[in-house]
Amino acid sequence: MRDSEKKLFENFQDKNFNPDERYNLAYKRVKRIKGFYVHAMVYVLVNAFIIISSYNRSLFGNEVFLRWETFSTALFWGIGLLAHGLSVFGSNLFFGQNWEERKIQEFMEKDKSEKWE
Template sequence: MENYDEIKYQEAAKRVKKIKGFYTHLTVFIVVNTMIIIVNVQNLDEGESFFKFKTFSTALFWGIGLAAHGLSVFLPSLIMGKDWEEKKIKELMEKEKNNKWE
């Protein structure tokens, strides 16, 4: 049972690392894009519109990447459920145990 607890701990640690990576990515996204917006607003010519594609293109494409990152972190548990991972770990451990005895 100790091996099972160690495996569960390692799985949880991996999950936390993925979530932390996403939140770090999100924080950097917000900070950098806020700075880009501030610089763009300060450099506007008189009468020039702020709403141009070049102003938002970085945020748009980076946002698509950020959304993909978020989906890769959070979507598997939403689709498969939280118990799926635990069941799969038990299944693989049973297969490994049975293969050792054959």
């Protein structure tokens, strides 16, 4: 869950908002998780087909199995799948928790100290 979703969910719990709003938030999160799982399943199926068919062609033909073209789709698509997973499951590797709030406070303090009054 992203920080913004966590804050929104906590606000709903703290202020006893309408259960429908909490349901909608949970529904959106479930849809995002489901989308990731479908993406992962298609990734496995398509790349398994590509690799198995390439292996079969190398067994019965004169094609070489261990070449860049055999695994490039799996590699680049895997990078995209990793990014999708990070966006869904919310690993805050780059900015960390509460980064936005700290940055806003930093800018506010800087603006406060730069005023001439």
